[in-house]
Amino acid sequence: MNCRIAQSLSLKIAAAALVSAAVALQAQTTPPAAPESQDAKMKWFREAKFGLFIHWGLYCIPAGEWKGQPIAGIGEWIMNRAKIPVKEYEQLASQFNPVKFDADAWAQMAQDAGMKYLVITSKHHDGFAMYHSQVSKYNIYDATPFHRDPLKELAAACARHGLKFGFYYSQSQDWHEPNGAGNNWDFPANPQKDFDQYLRSKAEPQVKELLTGYGPICLIWFDTPQMMNTPETKERGQRFIDIVKSLQPATLIDGRLGTAGDYVSMGDNRIPDAVVKGDWEVPATLNHTWGFKKDDTDWKTPADLTFKLVDIVSKGGNYLLNVGPTSEGVIPQASQDNLRAVGRWLKVNGEAIYGAGPTPFGDELGAPDNTRQDKNGKPVFVQATDWRCTTKPGKLYIHIFHWPSGSLELAKVNYKVSKAYFLADASHKALKLTQKGEHVSVALPDKAPGELATVVVLEHRGN
């Protein structure tokens, strides 16, 4: 290539990079205006359905082991489970140098997985801020050799990749602070603490930092609302709501502030048995821990993850699925592989997930077995796993997990079905369909044409 052409080409590339950086920065720095209604506020969440949760903090260094002993339980709770004194735990900061951290690679992975939003721990119960906080020097920028603000980098990367970006913030438990909830091995127990002193001097100002320095924040994920979930203490939650509303009125608040948020957070890994009305989300693990634990390699398979995603959407919720990066800043390869497999399925079948509504049926979800009782004395719910249904106006999406022989038989279809086809078939070639009253039968080939789940679209009139 001649020298002048090469020069002008590299100038053009540099200019394009500048424009795209400016656009990303603009997107990153201008918080959205106050939404016109609650429906408008929830719109992106209802469309998104699938998000990436990231638990990353100092706990990824011991990774489930303290002084040569395995510590039982979830990795990010190691300080509590092993009752590690603050002075000892703090020293992990000087070892934290996650040089392999690459914000774009993380955002790319979330995008490949078909996820639409990303929520990362800005401060977990151990009290260590994973961003450059001016409020406490106990943060990744000031206290570690890494000396970078990975959350700033991730916010910019998410903007570049078209992903919504949100923060987890442990507003109540802070085991590093004498007056934060939870640490009774170094400090007095909760009832003896000056909890408001901690809230006003650390948690509230840090939440303000997160809402001012990182561009538009799609949601804040508060957690374990100790000392702020009774009628007498609810005012504490209201103070966080006021901060969020005043700084970024479009930011959603999850369901674990202690005061009602914008949506309900289900229990960890708890998928409801039936359709639940309203906005909700299931936070869930890929293995058995949130923060990285070196001996937990019991990964959920792509088939299981796809089933859970569809199951949740068919009941009306969102799936927030967690990864726990290592102390080098790497998302474990098995998590990446399994999430990308779900993403490949979504690339073909995403129409049946993003923005989709719940099943109009319900019998396909399973039923209580009245002969068996759970530990609360209630009949055990036996989950059915053959198929699930998600919906959009004029369409039923039947996700088949166990391939039936010969045909798909559906009872109680309260619509006049006009056409059936595989969602994966771009030509929408009609499958043989018969309907007698509410009974619909769709002729199927011997073998499933798709992997993980095959989606049959039933177009219909009415309702």
Ligand code: FHN
């Ligand atoms: O105690 C935390 C736990 O470490 C993790 O962050 C989960 C995620 O939902 N929330 C709490 C337990 O429910």
